[in-house]
Amino acid sequence: DAKTTQPNSMESNEEEPVHLPCNHSTISGTDYIHWYRQLPSQGPEYVIHGLTSNVNNRMASLAIAEDRKSSTLILHRATLRDAAVYYCIRGVMNRDDKIIFGKGTRLHILP
Amino acid sequence: EAGVAQSPRYKIIEKRQSVAFWCNPISGHATLYWYQQILGQGPKLLIQFQNNGVVDDSQLPKDRFSAERLKGVDSTLKIQPAKLEDSAVYLCASVRQGTSGTYEQYFGPGTRLTVT
Numbered sequence: 001d002a003k004t005t006q007p008n009s010m011e012s013n014e015e016e017p018v019h020l021p022c023n024h025s026t027i028s029g030t031d032y033i034h035w036y037r038q039l040p041s042q043g044p045e046y047v048i049h050g051l052t053s054n055v056n057n058r059m060a061s062l063a064i065a066e067d068r069k070s071s072t073l074i075l076h077r078a079t080l081r082d083a084a085v086y087y088c089i090r091g092v093m094n095r096d097d098k099i100i101f102g103k104g105t106r107l108h109i110l111p
Numbered sequence: 112e113a114g115v116a117q118s119p120r121y122k123i124i125e126k127r128q129s130v131a132f133w134c135n136p137i138s139g140h141a142t143l144y145w146y147q148q149i150l151g152q153g154p155k156l157l158i159q160f161q162n163n164g165v166v167d168d169s170q171l172p173k174d175r176f177s178a179e180r181l182k183g184v185d186s187t188l189k190i191q192p193a194k195l196e197d198s199a200v201y202l203c204a205s206v207r208q209g210t211s212g213t214y215e216q217y218f219g220p221g222t223r224l225t226v227t
Contacts, residue, residue, distance in 0.1 A: 041220075042221075043202050043219050043221050044216075049213055085153075087153060098144075098167070099154075101155070103153055104153055
């Protein structure tokens with residue numbers, strides 16, 4: 001049980017921002033929110049993670065709701081290379097924590 | 112830093128044959144995972160190693176799947192005998208502690224297995 005809910009697919013135009021939603025209504029106070037993405041024919045790659053505050057890195061931004069029951073991954077300017085399956089995952093604080101993948105959101109970028 | 116290496120990238124076998132996959136994690140990463148990813152689904156954890164010991168193999172179909180990590184570095188995953196439903200991509204990942212203290216998994220490119 002992935003314990004997160006994401007839309008199956010989304011579309012966006014190239015060079016526009018993309019907001020990928022994730023619901024995690026049963027999240028515990030110590031669970032982090034992680035995002036991974038999987039490009040075609042590749043293994044998943046880490047994108048970003050956060051606990052309570054919004055986070056930014058070179059790949060994306062993560063906006064976390066105040067009640068932590070949902071979050072949004074933001075790609076500020078999507079390119080064709082951002083077309084991938086994006087996975088929202090809760091937990092993974094400790095070395096032995098396991099990543100439970102759901103089906104993720106397949107993001108299509110339109111040129 | 113070199114990434115997680117896996118071989119072969121592709122393998123086609125007939126049902127009831129055996130097959131083995133190899134993984135070389137990132138140097139220094141003690142924790143290693145094997146995942147199975149069926150088309151259209153997210154990866155499913157099969158087994159977790161910490162150095163050369165098994166931490167969790169509860170999802171591994173032990174009647175036909177086996178895995179080892181003898182020296183705590185490279186790992187092999189074997190299927191014997193293969194079934195049609197084993198057709199999937201097999202992913203290997205190793206773990207590193209990130210700057211905030213949480214752990215990030217680094218995945219290899221996977222081995223795509225087709226059982227005919």
